[in-house]
Amino acid sequence: MLRVTSTPGRTRRPTMVDVAARAGVSVKTVSRVVNNAPYVQPELVERVLAAVAELGFRRNHLASTLRSGQATATIGLLIEEIANPFYATIAGAVAEVAADHDTMLIIASSEEDPAREQQLLRDLCARRVDGLLVVPAGEDHTFLAGEVELGTPAVFLDRPAGGLRADTVLLDNRGGARAGVRRLTADGHRRIAVLLDSTSVYTMRERLAGARDALTEAGAADDPLLVRDGIRDPATAARVVAELLDQPDPPTAFFSLNNRISLGAVEELHRRDSDATLLGFDDFDSARLLPYPLTVIAYDTHTLARTAAELLFRRIRGDRDAPRDVLVPTELVARGLPRR
Known part of the structure; x- marks a missing residue:
């Protein structure tokens, strides 16, 4: 520990x-x-x-704005990218909980930069926020130990803290990926390509591990040529899918580890009128309208955020129990339009 x-x-x-x-x-x-x-x-x-x-x-940067003898209830939320719908949903859900507790919410974006994350968290602490909700960009959060020790509670969501024991609310990334790939292997697939962003990202590592769990259970060969990383946008995903389909022994199924990769995969599979099966992690609004059938590993982002926010407010109210680890479940959902 x-x-x-x-x-x-x-x-x-x-x-x-x-x-x-x-x-x-x-x-x-x-x-x-x-x-x-x-x-x-x-x-x-x-x-x-x-x-x-x-x-x-x-x-205390807020001292000049406070009335004598009073305090302003404030929490800070650090996310990675405000424009991303996933983080926008998180911000909206946290804002709802903050309003329920008559608390002001300060939102900041790290832009996936660990140095910027550290500076923003230090700034929020300097402003004497009552608590922190953090979607981490970096993997070392020991710099927050002193603040936590002095009574500023911190709850991490979507990814765990690095080097700091704190409350954590995560998606069941590994379990969801395992369940999805199990369905593929139950349907007879053995050559399953896995497409991901970067193994430096906690969620990608967990989803890849879940896929490998299911492949091992099914006795499928672990072909390193079928695991492709560095896919950060739909255009790259489409190009990688094309390369894999052009191999002498192409995959019969694809597992994309986030929604941007799924979009690119659908584009190429639909263009070729392919028979390959597509499984994707993350549901999204337009998934049901995509011109290609796919199964998505879905979850409730709103629940993820509200769970973390309510846990933070319990800490603010004085809960001193040991840090909790909470897993938010996933489910498999059919999306896209059937082939004609």
């Missing part, structure tokens, strides 16, 4: 009063230094900054 180290005797966030006491200056001097006020003696600035670093003090 991953462990979070703690500082002995540290049970609350350091305040300006603590910094002033450590530096041997007034609270007013600390305030002037942390707010970059002019005309503070360099020697005092140095003492205050040394105390800030030693205590791990963070200025």
Whole structure:
């Protein structure tokens, strides 16, 4: 089990009063230094900054907007790409839960950049949010250990945290992929091509592992030539499907590990009037209208997000039980139009 180290005797966030006491200056001097006020003696600035670093003090960026003695209930949501319908649904569901709890929601996008993710999470913590919901881009979240230790709860969704034991709400990626490929092997398929984005992505690794589980159960050969990665858009997916179909012993079925790959696969399979079977992870609005039959591994994104948000609010209200791991189930659904 991953462990979070703690500082002995540290049970609350350091305040300006603590910094002033450590530096041997007034609270007013600390305030002037942390707010970059002019005309503070360099020697005092140095003492205050040394105390800030030693205590791990963070200025509350919202303090100037708060009424005396009051606090603003706020949570932060970090997603990867605001324009992606998957993340838009997550944001909408979290906003619903936040509204139910009279809480303001701040949404930020990491653009799948781990460095940007870290900076945004640090910024949200500096603003003293009451909790964090994170769809992680990076694989190292130990930098959040101090904030979690000081009482800022964090819940990770869609992908787990790296190096930090925290509440996690995930899709059953491996189980869903296993169930889908089991159906393909039950229908007699043994040469099944698996098309994915990148094995550096947690969800891709889990879905690939589930596919391999089912192939192994069926006694199907694990042909590395049938596993193709680096497919990040529909055009690339269509090109890879064409290459595989042109092989002397082409696959009889394709398993695309996300909806963008499914779109490209449908384009090429329909163009060729192919008899190959298509299985895709992720349902999407236009899937039922695609000009080619396929089975999708579907799930409820709204449930994924609401589950994570409600778990966060339980933590904010004082739940101190051990971190939970929650799996959201998937199901197989027929989509697309039948062949003529």
